[in-house]
Amino acid sequence: MPKLPALLTRTKPASPGAETAPMHPLDAATEAGLTVVDWIDERTALSPGIRWLLFRKVPRGINWAYTLGSATLFAFLNQAVTGVFLAMYYRPDVNGGAYESIRNINDNVFLGQFVHGMHKWGASVMVILIFLHMGRVFFFGAYKYPRELTWIIGVVLLILTMAMGFTGYLLPFDQRSYWATIVGVNINSGGPLIGPYLSDFLRGGPDWNATTLSRFYAIHMLLIPGLMAALIGIHLYLVTKLGISAPPWLRAHEPEEVVEVVEV
């Protein structure tokens, strides 16, 4: 074996601390986790964003009523997750297939009745929470300047939630949901001038037909959830950007320099 130049055979100098005992596995795992987080954070700068979103100043005196918005958000997430998994077994088929698939979910699928029940009852819970949240914002005067746009988006979200309830009610396709939807569509047709065309749009024609159920299904699981997710994002951005309003019973503490002291 030819003798290699000294430059190539030279061993690396021992790094500082190399002589110490090997790292404890837990410390090594922590170190690995931090390395991954650092790697992502260096490229995305996510942590300032998360700090901006979650570690922000809130006014003194806030209470449990301020958590109703988050509660509504979790109800929405519950609907989204259970809805996605219900879609794995649901079949929007008017010839009895829709009803049979719901019966299959309830009777045969493992935890099917439970997940279906979470979606069904979660819908009511979400509507109740929205109204409680709206009541808190209204009675605390939190909709006032500069939070008017947050309120307006919230009202649009309320309307979209109602539309979700309306379109979702048809999907089990039993007698109750069929006739309730007939009534609901005809309430829409009662609007002057555009009503007749609106109900034609909802049914996909002048009469109940083969595409009505799939139309409602598409609106229920694709169109409105996408809109709602986008609007919830804007709603949360505005909440973070504008901050939370103080409860109305708290007197504003004006800075000393703003208060003018008049000598008499």
Next chain:
Amino acid sequence: MPADRHKSSSKYTSDRKMPGAFEGETVTRRRMMTMIAHSSGGIAAAAFTLPALGFALGPVFKTQQQAWQIIGVPDDFNELTYVTKVFTVVAGIGEAGQTIAYMRKRNPAIDTEPHDKFNSYIALSSRCMHLGCPVRYVEAAERFICPCHGGVYNFRGQVAGGPPVRPLDRFYTYVHGGYVYIGPRYSVNSELQRFSPRDPGEPLDGLGQYLYPSRWSTPARPPLTNLPAPPPIPGT
């Protein structure tokens, strides 16, 4: 907010002291490129949005076809009471596409609306004109009663009480070759004048007929040619 938001500047780039401005130039080349890029983006977005929108809205503008179908023979019906007939208005979707017609023979003593070849047999739709629930005929009361919100109609299908806004819809009927045929639905106002079919909850008296216009999707009365042939008689 700047104070001079509404201050107008000259439309000529040379007046605005822009470098490289031409005499009489109002849009710089850079701005032109920006406008072209934005409009290409707009055209690309419209290229998938408009067809998708048309796809979703199409049924509003498409006229559905409906044909005459045999509903019975003249002996099935009398002038004194209604016979319940179930028939299909939308094919291929099972029970959801079926509807009920309450049918009887026209009785000149009570049916004062003008007689023509399409109403020798009266066929009332079971669809309540409040919000579309199915009404049932109560023989003893000679009334149609809706289970949902208490709509009541008299023997001719006119509103006798409750929330309905107009009389029960009807179907065209036609007698030919010993059979009674049933055609598409039509709506009536309180004088039983015919209108193209409207959804429930849409009044047709006075202003109502203008506030709730006829729709593009509803079928016209199909021609009387090519009526479906009667079923073959067994043993012939």
